[in-house]
Protein backbone atom coordinates (compact mmCIF):
# COMPACT_ATOMS: atom_id res chain seq x y z
CA UNK A 1 0.00 0.00 0.00
CA UNK A 2 1.30 3.44 -0.84
CA UNK A 3 0.38 6.33 1.47
CA UNK A 4 0.39 8.60 -1.60
CA UNK A 5 -2.86 6.88 -2.73
CA UNK A 6 -4.67 7.96 0.43
CA UNK A 7 -6.79 11.08 0.68
CA UNK A 8 -4.73 13.53 2.73
CA UNK A 9 -5.70 14.29 6.34
CA UNK A 10 -6.42 17.86 5.34
CA UNK A 11 -8.86 16.74 2.62
CA UNK A 12 -10.62 14.30 4.96
CA UNK A 13 -11.05 17.02 7.58
CA UNK A 14 -12.33 19.46 4.98
CA UNK A 15 -14.91 16.88 3.88
CA UNK A 16 -16.20 16.80 7.46
CA UNK A 17 -16.18 20.63 7.62
CA UNK A 18 -13.21 20.94 9.92
CA UNK A 19 -11.22 23.27 7.70
CA UNK A 20 -9.32 24.82 10.60
CA UNK A 21 -8.38 21.38 11.88
CA UNK A 22 -7.26 20.60 8.33
CA UNK A 23 -4.53 23.24 8.60
CA UNK A 24 -3.17 21.60 11.75
CA UNK A 25 -3.45 18.14 10.22
CA UNK A 26 -1.45 19.32 7.20
CA UNK A 27 1.42 20.50 9.38
CA UNK A 28 1.44 17.31 11.46
CA UNK A 29 1.15 15.19 8.31
CA UNK A 30 4.12 16.81 6.64
CA UNK A 31 6.22 16.21 9.77
CA UNK A 32 5.08 12.56 9.85
CA UNK A 33 6.03 12.15 6.19
CA UNK A 34 9.44 13.68 6.79
CA UNK A 35 10.04 11.40 9.79
CA UNK A 36 9.08 8.30 7.77
CA UNK A 37 11.36 9.32 4.89
CA UNK A 38 14.25 9.45 7.34
CA UNK A 39 13.31 6.05 8.86
CA UNK A 40 12.98 4.49 5.36
CA UNK A 41 16.45 5.71 4.45
CA UNK A 42 17.85 4.30 7.67
CA UNK A 43 16.21 0.84 7.96
CA UNK A 44 15.80 0.19 4.26
CA UNK A 45 12.59 -2.00 4.43
CA UNK A 46 10.35 0.21 2.34
CA UNK A 47 7.17 -1.94 2.67
CA UNK A 48 7.07 -2.09 6.46
CA UNK A 49 7.62 1.65 6.69
CA UNK A 50 4.96 2.42 4.06
CA UNK A 51 2.33 0.32 5.91
CA UNK A 52 3.11 2.07 9.20
CA UNK A 53 2.93 5.44 7.45
CA UNK A 54 -0.47 4.58 5.88
CA UNK A 55 -1.92 3.48 9.24
CA UNK A 56 -0.74 6.64 10.93
CA UNK A 57 -2.10 8.90 8.18
CA UNK A 58 -5.50 7.18 8.43
CA UNK A 59 -5.62 7.66 12.20
CA UNK A 60 -4.46 11.27 12.05
CA UNK A 61 -7.68 12.92 10.80
CA UNK A 62 -9.67 11.12 13.49
CA UNK A 63 -7.31 12.28 16.21
CA UNK A 64 -7.33 15.88 14.96
CA UNK A 65 -11.13 15.84 14.48
CA UNK A 66 -11.57 14.69 18.10
CA UNK A 67 -9.29 17.51 19.22
CA UNK A 68 -11.43 20.07 17.39
CA UNK A 69 -14.91 18.72 18.19
CA UNK A 70 -17.25 21.41 19.42
CA UNK A 71 -19.35 21.10 22.56
CA UNK A 72 -22.52 21.48 20.48
CA UNK A 73 -21.51 19.58 17.34
CA UNK A 74 -24.61 18.46 15.43
CA UNK A 75 -27.01 20.18 17.82
CA UNK A 76 -29.93 22.30 16.65
CA UNK A 77 -30.59 25.16 19.01
CA UNK A 78 -33.33 27.79 19.06
CA UNK A 79 -32.14 31.10 20.46
CA UNK A 80 -34.62 33.76 21.56
CA UNK A 81 -33.73 37.26 22.71
CA UNK A 82 -31.09 38.37 20.20
CA UNK A 83 -31.84 42.04 19.70
CA UNK A 84 -28.44 43.70 19.23
CA UNK A 85 -24.88 42.41 19.50
CA UNK A 86 -24.95 43.56 23.14
CA UNK A 87 -27.77 41.08 23.92
CA UNK A 88 -26.73 38.20 26.18
CA UNK A 89 -28.32 35.88 23.62
CA UNK A 90 -26.04 37.24 20.87
CA UNK A 91 -22.97 36.05 22.80
CA UNK A 92 -24.60 32.65 23.28
CA UNK A 93 -25.48 32.43 19.56
CA UNK A 94 -21.91 33.31 18.55
CA UNK A 95 -20.39 30.70 20.87
CA UNK A 96 -22.98 28.04 19.96
CA UNK A 97 -22.04 28.45 16.27
CA UNK A 98 -18.37 28.28 17.17
CA UNK A 99 -19.03 25.06 19.09
CA UNK A 100 -20.68 23.40 16.10
CA UNK A 101 -24.41 24.09 16.58
CA UNK A 102 -26.95 25.03 13.92
CA UNK A 103 -29.14 27.84 15.20
CA UNK A 104 -32.49 29.51 14.54
CA UNK A 105 -33.16 32.92 16.08
CA UNK A 106 -36.51 34.30 17.13
CA UNK A 107 -37.50 37.95 17.36
CA UNK A 108 -40.58 39.94 18.28
CA UNK A 109 -42.54 43.00 17.27
CA UNK A 110 -40.61 46.11 16.34
CA UNK A 111 -37.37 44.39 17.41
CA UNK A 112 -37.69 41.77 14.66
CA UNK A 113 -35.75 43.92 12.18
CA UNK A 114 -32.92 44.31 14.70
CA UNK A 115 -32.86 40.54 15.22
CA UNK A 116 -32.63 40.02 11.45
CA UNK A 117 -29.73 42.46 11.29
CA UNK A 118 -27.98 40.68 14.17
CA UNK A 119 -28.54 37.32 12.43
CA UNK A 120 -26.63 38.62 9.39
CA UNK A 121 -23.76 39.62 11.69
CA UNK A 122 -23.67 36.07 13.05
CA UNK A 123 -23.43 34.40 9.64
CA UNK A 124 -25.13 33.56 6.36
CA UNK A 125 -28.48 31.85 6.11
CA UNK A 126 -29.46 31.95 9.80
CA UNK A 127 -33.25 31.78 9.92
CA UNK A 128 -35.18 34.29 12.02
CA UNK A 129 -38.72 33.39 13.09
CA UNK A 130 -41.26 35.71 14.66
CA UNK A 131 -42.02 34.66 18.23
CA UNK A 132 -43.86 37.30 20.25
CA UNK A 133 -44.74 35.72 23.59
CA UNK A 134 -47.83 37.90 23.94
CA UNK A 135 -49.27 36.13 20.84
CA UNK A 136 -50.46 32.66 21.94
CA UNK A 137 -50.50 31.38 18.33
CA UNK A 138 -46.75 32.02 17.99
CA UNK A 139 -45.84 28.90 19.99
CA UNK A 140 -47.61 26.81 17.32
CA UNK A 141 -46.15 28.74 14.40
CA UNK A 142 -42.61 28.47 15.83
CA UNK A 143 -43.06 24.71 16.38
CA UNK A 144 -44.41 24.26 12.83
CA UNK A 145 -41.44 26.16 11.43
CA UNK A 146 -38.91 24.12 13.43
CA UNK A 147 -40.64 20.86 12.51
CA UNK A 148 -40.35 21.70 8.81
CA UNK A 149 -36.85 23.18 9.07
CA UNK A 150 -35.16 20.57 11.29
CA UNK A 151 -37.73 18.07 12.59
CA UNK A 152 -35.71 17.58 15.75
CA UNK A 153 -34.62 20.29 18.20
CA UNK A 154 -31.88 19.67 20.78
CA UNK A 155 -31.89 22.90 22.75
CA UNK A 156 -33.46 26.29 23.33
CA UNK A 157 -32.40 29.48 25.05
CA UNK A 158 -34.97 31.69 26.76
CA UNK A 159 -33.54 35.23 26.91
CA UNK A 160 -36.76 37.20 27.06
CA UNK A 161 -37.56 39.91 29.57
CA UNK A 162 -39.63 43.07 29.69
CA UNK A 163 -41.47 45.15 32.30
CA UNK A 164 -43.32 48.46 31.86
CA UNK A 165 -41.34 51.46 33.16
CA UNK A 166 -43.44 51.86 36.31
CA UNK A 167 -42.49 48.31 37.38
CA UNK A 168 -38.79 49.25 37.75
CA UNK A 169 -36.68 51.92 39.39
CA UNK A 170 -38.20 52.39 42.86
CA UNK A 171 -41.91 52.80 42.02
CA UNK A 172 -42.82 49.31 43.26
CA UNK A 173 -45.83 50.61 45.24
CA UNK A 174 -47.23 52.51 42.23
CA UNK A 175 -47.33 49.69 39.69
CA UNK A 176 -50.86 48.44 39.01
CA UNK A 177 -51.83 44.86 38.12
CA UNK A 178 -52.28 45.93 34.48
CA UNK A 179 -48.54 46.81 34.43
CA UNK A 180 -47.36 43.87 36.52
CA UNK A 181 -49.22 41.32 34.42
CA UNK A 182 -47.33 42.47 31.33
CA UNK A 183 -44.03 41.84 33.13
CA UNK A 184 -45.17 38.39 34.26
CA UNK A 185 -46.54 37.40 30.87
CA UNK A 186 -43.40 38.40 28.96
CA UNK A 187 -40.72 37.55 31.51
CA UNK A 188 -42.17 34.54 33.34
CA UNK A 189 -44.97 32.70 31.53
CA UNK A 190 -42.97 32.91 28.29
CA UNK A 191 -40.63 30.13 29.50
CA UNK A 192 -43.58 27.76 29.48
CA UNK A 193 -44.60 29.10 26.07
CA UNK A 194 -41.13 28.41 24.64
CA UNK A 195 -41.33 24.92 26.13
CA UNK A 196 -44.70 24.49 24.35
CA UNK A 197 -42.98 25.30 21.07
CA UNK A 198 -39.89 23.09 21.41
CA UNK A 199 -40.63 20.23 23.82
CA UNK A 200 -42.73 18.20 21.31
CA UNK A 201 -39.70 18.22 18.99
CA UNK A 202 -37.33 17.11 21.78
CA UNK A 203 -39.21 14.58 23.84
CA UNK A 204 -39.24 10.80 23.76
CA UNK A 205 -42.91 9.89 23.39
CA UNK A 206 -43.83 6.46 22.01
CA UNK A 207 -45.57 8.07 19.04
CA UNK A 208 -42.37 9.88 18.16
CA UNK A 209 -40.29 6.72 18.34
CA UNK A 210 -42.68 5.07 15.91
CA UNK A 211 -42.39 7.97 13.47
CA UNK A 212 -41.83 7.41 9.80
CA UNK A 213 -38.45 9.13 10.16
CA UNK A 214 -37.28 6.08 12.06
CA UNK A 215 -37.69 7.65 15.48
CA UNK A 216 -34.96 10.25 15.00
CA UNK A 217 -36.90 12.48 17.39
CA UNK A 218 -36.94 11.62 20.97
CA UNK A 219 -33.78 11.58 23.00
CA UNK A 220 -34.55 14.66 25.02
CA UNK A 221 -33.03 18.12 25.01
CA UNK A 222 -32.02 21.12 27.07
CA UNK A 223 -33.96 24.33 27.71
CA UNK A 224 -31.96 27.10 29.38
CA UNK A 225 -33.29 30.45 30.60
CA UNK A 226 -31.52 33.61 31.74
CA UNK A 227 -32.25 34.64 35.29
CA UNK A 228 -31.28 37.38 37.74
CA UNK A 229 -31.03 36.21 41.36
CA UNK A 230 -34.55 36.43 42.79
CA UNK A 231 -33.74 35.17 46.27
CA UNK A 232 -33.30 38.73 47.54
CA UNK A 233 -34.94 42.14 46.93
CA UNK A 234 -32.48 44.36 45.03
CA UNK A 235 -32.80 48.13 44.65
CA UNK A 236 -34.70 49.22 41.49
CA UNK A 237 -35.28 45.70 40.11
CA UNK A 238 -38.73 45.68 41.73
CA UNK A 239 -41.45 43.79 39.80
CA UNK A 240 -38.84 42.33 37.47
CA UNK A 241 -37.45 40.60 40.59
CA UNK A 242 -40.92 39.18 41.24
CA UNK A 243 -41.12 38.05 37.60
CA UNK A 244 -37.72 36.34 37.96
CA UNK A 245 -38.87 34.58 41.15
CA UNK A 246 -41.76 33.24 39.08
CA UNK A 247 -39.34 32.24 36.32
CA UNK A 248 -37.30 30.24 38.84
CA UNK A 249 -40.40 28.41 40.00
CA UNK A 250 -41.61 27.86 36.41
CA UNK A 251 -38.21 26.30 35.66
CA UNK A 252 -38.64 23.81 38.51
CA UNK A 253 -42.17 22.84 37.42
CA UNK A 254 -41.12 22.46 33.78
CA UNK A 255 -38.22 20.28 34.97
CA UNK A 256 -40.75 18.15 36.82
CA UNK A 257 -43.19 17.81 33.92
CA UNK A 258 -40.68 17.48 31.06
CA UNK A 259 -38.07 15.34 32.85
CA UNK A 260 -39.80 12.06 31.93
CA UNK A 261 -39.27 12.98 28.26
CA UNK A 262 -35.55 13.46 28.88
CA UNK A 263 -35.84 17.25 28.70
CA UNK A 264 -33.69 19.26 31.11
CA UNK A 265 -34.81 22.77 32.13
CA UNK A 266 -32.36 25.04 33.93
CA UNK A 267 -31.60 28.71 34.48
CA UNK A 268 -28.33 30.59 34.38
CA UNK A 269 -28.40 33.43 36.88
CA UNK A 270 -26.19 36.14 35.39
CA UNK A 271 -24.53 39.10 37.03
CA UNK A 272 -25.38 42.54 35.56
CA UNK A 273 -24.36 43.16 31.93
CA UNK A 274 -25.00 46.41 30.09
CA UNK A 275 -27.56 45.36 27.46
CA UNK A 276 -30.60 47.15 26.03
CA UNK A 277 -32.84 45.64 28.74
CA UNK A 278 -30.37 46.56 31.49
CA UNK A 279 -30.15 50.17 30.29
CA UNK A 280 -33.90 50.50 30.80
CA UNK A 281 -33.51 49.81 34.55
CA UNK A 282 -33.14 53.13 36.38
CA UNK A 283 -30.49 52.58 39.05
CA UNK A 284 -28.59 49.93 37.05
CA UNK A 285 -25.32 51.61 38.12
CA UNK A 286 -26.02 50.48 41.71
CA UNK A 287 -25.70 46.88 40.53
CA UNK A 288 -22.51 47.72 38.72
CA UNK A 289 -20.91 49.18 41.86
CA UNK A 290 -22.07 46.36 44.13
CA UNK A 291 -20.83 43.63 41.77
CA UNK A 292 -17.49 45.26 41.04
CA UNK A 293 -16.80 45.67 44.75
CA UNK A 294 -18.10 42.33 46.05
CA UNK A 295 -17.90 39.57 43.45
CA UNK A 296 -15.00 37.36 44.64
CA UNK A 297 -13.97 36.57 41.06
CA UNK A 298 -14.46 40.17 39.96
CA UNK A 299 -17.08 41.33 37.46
CA UNK A 300 -17.27 43.53 34.36
CA UNK A 301 -20.62 44.77 33.08
CA UNK A 302 -19.29 44.79 29.53
CA UNK A 303 -18.03 41.19 29.48
CA UNK A 304 -20.71 38.57 28.84
CA UNK A 305 -18.34 35.73 27.83
CA UNK A 306 -18.73 33.91 31.15
CA UNK A 307 -22.52 33.91 30.79
CA UNK A 308 -22.30 32.59 27.20
CA UNK A 309 -19.95 29.79 28.20
CA UNK A 310 -22.15 28.73 31.10
CA UNK A 311 -25.25 28.66 28.86
CA UNK A 312 -23.44 26.68 26.14
CA UNK A 313 -22.26 24.17 28.74
CA UNK A 314 -25.87 23.77 29.94
CA UNK A 315 -27.04 23.26 26.34
CA UNK A 316 -24.40 20.57 25.79
CA UNK A 317 -24.50 16.92 26.91
CA UNK A 318 -22.10 17.60 29.77
CA UNK A 319 -24.69 18.13 32.54
CA UNK A 320 -26.98 15.19 31.80
CA UNK A 321 -28.33 14.80 35.35
CA UNK A 322 -28.99 18.48 36.01
CA UNK A 323 -32.49 19.87 35.78
CA UNK A 324 -34.63 22.35 37.71
CA UNK A 325 -31.41 24.09 38.74
CA UNK A 326 -30.16 27.63 38.83
CA UNK A 327 -26.48 27.89 37.93
CA UNK A 328 -24.89 31.16 39.02
CA UNK A 329 -22.65 32.96 36.52
CA UNK A 330 -22.15 36.05 38.65
CA UNK A 331 -18.51 36.07 39.73
CA UNK A 332 -19.59 34.51 43.06
CA UNK A 333 -21.59 37.58 44.17
CA UNK A 334 -24.49 35.45 45.47
CA UNK A 335 -22.21 33.62 47.90
CA UNK A 336 -20.84 36.54 49.91
CA UNK A 337 -22.21 39.08 52.37
CA UNK A 338 -21.37 42.77 52.51
Ligand SMILES: NC(=O)c1ccc[n+]([C@@H]2O[C@H](COP(=O)([O-])OP(=O)(O)OC[C@H]3O[C@@H](n4cnc5c(N)ncnc54)[C@H](O)[C@@H]3O)[C@@H](O)[C@H]2O)c1
Nearest residue numbers: 081083087088108132133160161226227272273275276277
Ligand atom coordinates in the same frame (compact mmCIF):
# COMPACT_ATOMS: atom_id res chain seq x y z
N1 LIG B 1 -28.41 42.26 31.24
C1 LIG B 1 -28.39 41.82 32.46
O1 LIG B 1 -27.76 42.42 33.34
C2 LIG B 1 -29.11 40.56 32.81
C3 LIG B 1 -28.76 39.87 33.97
C4 LIG B 1 -29.42 38.68 34.29
C5 LIG B 1 -30.43 38.23 33.46
N2 LIG B 1 -30.76 38.91 32.34
C6 LIG B 1 -31.84 38.40 31.49
O2 LIG B 1 -31.33 38.07 30.22
C7 LIG B 1 -32.40 38.06 29.29
C8 LIG B 1 -31.97 38.81 28.04
O3 LIG B 1 -31.84 40.18 28.33
P1 LIG B 1 -30.64 41.10 27.84
O4 LIG B 1 -30.08 41.73 29.03
O5 LIG B 1 -29.77 40.36 26.90
O6 LIG B 1 -31.39 42.30 27.09
P2 LIG B 1 -31.95 42.46 25.59
O7 LIG B 1 -32.74 43.72 25.62
O8 LIG B 1 -30.86 42.37 24.61
O9 LIG B 1 -32.92 41.21 25.42
C9 LIG B 1 -34.25 41.19 25.88
C10 LIG B 1 -35.02 40.42 24.83
O10 LIG B 1 -36.39 40.25 25.21
C11 LIG B 1 -37.13 40.24 24.01
N3 LIG B 1 -38.55 40.48 24.21
C12 LIG B 1 -39.14 41.56 24.82
N4 LIG B 1 -40.48 41.45 24.70
C13 LIG B 1 -40.72 40.29 24.01
C14 LIG B 1 -41.91 39.63 23.56
N5 LIG B 1 -43.14 40.13 23.79
N6 LIG B 1 -41.80 38.45 22.89
C15 LIG B 1 -40.58 37.92 22.65
N7 LIG B 1 -39.43 38.51 23.02
C16 LIG B 1 -39.51 39.67 23.69
C17 LIG B 1 -36.50 41.37 23.20
O11 LIG B 1 -36.82 41.21 21.83
C18 LIG B 1 -35.04 41.17 23.49
O12 LIG B 1 -34.45 40.37 22.48
C19 LIG B 1 -33.61 38.66 30.02
O13 LIG B 1 -34.43 37.62 30.50
C20 LIG B 1 -32.95 39.38 31.18
O14 LIG B 1 -33.82 39.54 32.28
C21 LIG B 1 -30.11 40.07 31.98
